[in-house]
Amino acid sequence: MTFDNYINGAWQAPSTGRYAANINPARPQHVLGEFADSAAADVDQAVAAARQAFAGFRTAPPPQRAGLLNRLADLMERDRDQLAHVIVKEMGKVLAEARGEVARAVAECRFMAGEAHRVGSSGYSSERPGIDIVAHRVPLGPVALISPWNFPVVTPIRKLAPAIAYGCTAVMKPASITPWSSVKLAELIDEAGFPAGVVNLVMGGGRSVGQVLTDHPDIAGVSFTGSTETGSGIYEAAAKRLARVQLELGGKNPAIVMRYADLKGAAREIASAAFQAAGQRCTALSRVIVLESQADALVEELAAVTRAMKVAEGFAEGAQIGPMVSRDQFDRVMRYMEIGRSDKAKLVVDGRSTVNDPDTDGYFHGPALFDQVERDSPLAVDEIFGPVLPVLRVADPAEALAIANSSAYGLAASVFTDEPGLAGFFASRLECGMVHVNHGTASQPHVPFGGVKNSGEGAYSIGPSACGFYTATKVVYRLDRMPD
Numbered sequence: 240m241t242f243d244n245y246i247n248g249a250w251q252a253p254s255t256g257r258y259a260a261n262i263n264p265a266r267p268q269h270v271l272g273e274f275a276d277s278a279a280a281d282v283d284q285a286v287a288a289a290r291q292a293f294a295g296f297r298t299a300p301p302p303q304r305a306g307l308l309n310r311l312a313d314l315m316e317r318d319r320d321q322l323a324h325v326i327v328k329e330m331g332k333v334l335a336e337a338r339g340e341v342a343r344a345v346a347e348c349r350f351m352a353g354e355a356h357r358v359g360s361s362g363y364s365s366e367r368p369g370i371d372i373v374a375h376r377v378p379l380g381p382v383a384l385i386s387p388w389n390f391p392v393v394t395p396i397r398k399l400a401p402a403i404a405y406g407c408t409a410v411m412k413p414a415s416i417t418p419w420s421s422v423k424l425a426e427l428i429d430e431a432g433f434p435a436g437v438v439n440l441v442m443g444g445g446r447s448v449g450q451v452l453t454d455h456p457d458i459a460g461v462s463f464t465g466s467t468e469t470g471s472g473i474y475e476a477a478a479k480r481l482a483r484v485q486l487e488l489g490g491k492n493p494a495i496v497m498r499y500a501d502l503k504g505a506a507r508e509i510a511s512a513a514f515q516a517a518g519q520r521c522t523a524l525s526r527v528i529v530l531e532s533q534a535d536a537l538v539e540e541l542a543a544v545t546r547a548m549k550v551a552e553g554f555a556e557g558a559q560i561g562p563m564v565s566r567d568q569f570d571r572v573m574r575y576m577e578i579g580r581s582d583k584a585k586l587v588v589d590g591r592s593t594v595n596d597p598d599t600d601g602y603f604h605g606p607a608l609f610d611q612v613e614r615d616s617p618l619a620v621d622e623i624f625g626p627v628l629p630v631l632r633v634a635d636p637a638e639a640l641a642i643a644n645s646s647a648y649g650l651a652a653s654v655f656t657d658e659p660g661l662a663g664f665f666a667s668r669l670e671c672g673m674v675h676v677n678h679g680t681a682s683q684p685h686v687p688f689g690g691v692k693n694s695g696e697g698a699y700s701i702g703p704s705a706c707g708f709y710t711a712t713k714v715v716y717r718l719d720r721m722p723d
């Protein structure tokens with residue numbers, strides 16, 4: 240079956256006439272469908288449609304914008320099982336997580352429907368009598384929404400819902416290996432009755448579609464989620480024409496364990512946050528920093544949880560870890576396993592025990608745990624984006640903080656401690672966008688989400704902070720004349 244782009248309210252074949260196969264990473268022989276492999280001409284059409292639609296949609300009243308989002312949320316709820324199945328089939332995560340992703344997308348969409356009503360203006364006093372001064376938040380314009388593959392439903396919705404709430408129009412570009420979820424979303428957008436051109440979908444490669452969108456003179460802003468390398472290229476390209484960016488990038492998120500009694504509970508939280516989506520989450524806990532005196536006990540607990548995790552296709556009963564999304568991701572994880580083996584690190588749980596022939600049986604890699612990892616090892620420094628968890632042992636809180644902050648990234652962190660003073664010490668000094676105390680890195684659907692350093696730039700997404708990206712400020716000074 241072939242799937243086309245969605246431009247100006249209609250399904251449209253790509254100008255190239257080409258389609259790319261989308262496969263199931265649990266069964267690489269299984270082709271799920273052929274998806275439009277687009278080029279600059281398709282981007283031009285989609286941007287023209289978004290630009291034309293913006294002329295009317297920018298003044299659409301909040302109840303209309305909220306109504307569209309609430310209808311979309313209703314339809315996602317109606318089709319939640321179908322959406323979750325599409326996520327499992329093209330991305331590989333387990334069904335329970337896919338269902339959670341859809342529920343989260345619905346919650347974010349509903350919150351943003353409310354935000355449509357809350358976009359406010361602020362009044363200022365005047366130094367001259369009779370002048371009324373109001374700063375309005377106005378829609379930014381047509382925006383490009385570029386998503387990665389790891390959350391193929393929630394990430395496009397996290398971008399699309401605020402775009403609509405704040406009165407922008409949009410061109411969505413999903414990752415080329417997970418386009419199906421976006422096609423399904425575009426079907427629901429169509430059914431929800433969005434005016435033609437308000438939301439457009441163009442599928443294809445990073446350079447042939449993503450870069451053309453980023454460079455397009457009629458795109459006022461680019462909301463991008465993906466790797467730091469691609470994000471910094473987008474920042475550079477957007478800077479040349481002073482387009483706005485919102486960048487949500489990679490992470491190397493520490494779990495710091497210091498003077499915490501419930502090590503079993505900490506291990507459960509850490510393993511869950513480390514291995515969900517097979518470790519392919521920007522906020523995955525991807526290094527453990529533990530006080531030497533608690534390290535043996537924590538590693539024992541972590542090893543027990545890790546060994547017990549069930550690696551299987553996402554639909555299998557009790558499955559906790561599905562396949563890596565692609566052969567590239569699988570090979571990347573295998574490379575880091577080799578690096579760990581040649582390091583001085585101690586391999587405690589070897590995720591390769593579950594690896595079969597990836598070309599026939601899928602890109603499965605079980606969870607792996609390394610202990611006594613050196614602070615400058617690639618395992619401790621790089622974003623692996625897979626189920627490989629390094630443990631680093633430290634002498635005191637100061638050393639833990641120094642290692643945590645030595646990362647180029649600054650997305651999220653978890654701190655497990657029974658001492659409130661220590662929790663405060665880390666919460667105030669960790670260089671990152673989000674700190675979680677005594678639980679894993681789980682965010683909520685109405686709270687600002689983002690990172691600092693190499694983890695992000697621009698307004699935080701989710702919640703009211705998204706307004707900072709999707710709106711511009713317009714100040715109106717009005718001199719009131721006395722009536723004659």
Ligand code: NAD
Pocket residue numbers: 385386387388389390412413414415443444445446448449450451453464465466467469470472473487488489490520521522622624650690694695
């Ligand atoms: P990626 O950077 O390779 O691709 C992301 C998207 O950008 C895809 O749609 C891709 O086609 C497109 N793209 C590629 N080259 C482009 C270019 N030159 N111009 C414009 N667009 C281009 O990332 P990925 O491999 O899909 O995703 C994994 C990365 O995403 C990880 O680093 C992860 O940490 C990050 N991520 C971050 C967050 C966050 O919120 N901070 C969330 C999820 C994923």
